Amino acid sequence: MDVWQLIGRDHANIEHLIHDAPRALNGPGVVRSRERLLDHLVDALEAHAQAVSVGLYAPLGRLPQTRRLVDELSDGHRAFIGQLSDLARRRRKTSEGWLNDFEDATYLVDQHLHRLKHELLPAARTLLSDRQADDAARAFVQARRWALQARHPEPAPRSELDLKVIVCTLAVGVGYLLWQSGFLGGSSRTRAKGRPAADGPVRRRERMLDEGLEDTFPASDPISAQRFT
Numbered sequence: 001m002d003v004w005q006l007i008g009r010d011h012a013n014i015e016h017l018i019h020d021a022p023r024a025l026n027g028p029g030v031v032r033s034r035e036r037l038l039d040h041l042v043d044a045l046e047a048h049a050q051a052v053s054v055g056l057y058a059p060l061g062r063l064p065q066t067r068r069l070v071d072e073l074s075d076g077h078r079a080f081i082g083q084l085s086d087l088a089r090r091r092r093k094t095s096e097g098w099l100n101d102f103e104d105a106t107y108l109v110d111q112h113l114h115r116l117k118h119e120l121l122p123a124a125r126t127l128l129s130d131r132q133a134d135d136a137a138r139a140f141v142q143a144r145r146w147a148l149q150a151r152h153p154e155p156a157p158r159s160e161l162d163l164k165v166i167v168c169t170l171a172v173g174v175g176y177l178l179w180q181s182g183f184l185g186g187s188s189r190t191r192a193k194g195r196p197a198a199d200g201p202v203r204r205r206e207r208m209l210d211e212g213l214e215d216t217f218p219a220s221d222p223i224s225a226q227r228f229t
């Protein structure tokens with residue numbers, strides 16, 4: 001897809017949002033509410049402006065034939081994006097005054113897109129080489145992606161969060177085992193000051209059994225391997 005098609009696709013999306021936003025219902029349970037569509041419109045216009053600025057304004061702004069047009073389009077964008085951002089911050093989006101202000105702002109958007117389509121793009125097709133047009137398409141796509149990511153950073157994937165929890169849990173478990181084993185400061189079960197720890201019940205019974213066997217069968221008189229009769 002070349003840069004001209006990319007710009008045309010953006011324009012179609014923007015025009016669709018302008019058409020749907022004032023007709024949408026508003027409320028917390030509405031999926032495509034007026035508030036959400038207006039936010040999408042502002043996002044689309046900002047991303048489009050960044051992409052066009054990097055892809056076309058940058059090379060055409062250096063040429064005397066299109067420098068003034070580029071400046072005027074940039075000023076026009078700042079004007080209507082400011083109005084739409086103010087509308088997005090208003091709480092009451094159902095009033096008649098809000099709808100009138102929305103129509104005023106989107107009228108500026110329509111003028112901007114018309115000039116870009118019928119003045120800037122024909123000049124760009126004439127002045128830019130095929131290689132410059134290809135570079136403009138790549139720059140357009142990359143700048144648009146960056147703009148959207150900057151406005152709505154993606155949260156860490158669920159799998160990444162789970163991995164971090166697992167790693168932290170394993171680290172705590174290993175540390176606890178090392179501490180219990182005496183590698184990290186010792187514990188009540190490790191030797192203190194060179195003396196063995198106190199015997200538990202099982203160890204005490206084993207020691208008493210060993211002493212009893214030694215008394216019954218001393219080392220000087222080992223147990224005979226023959227059968228008793």
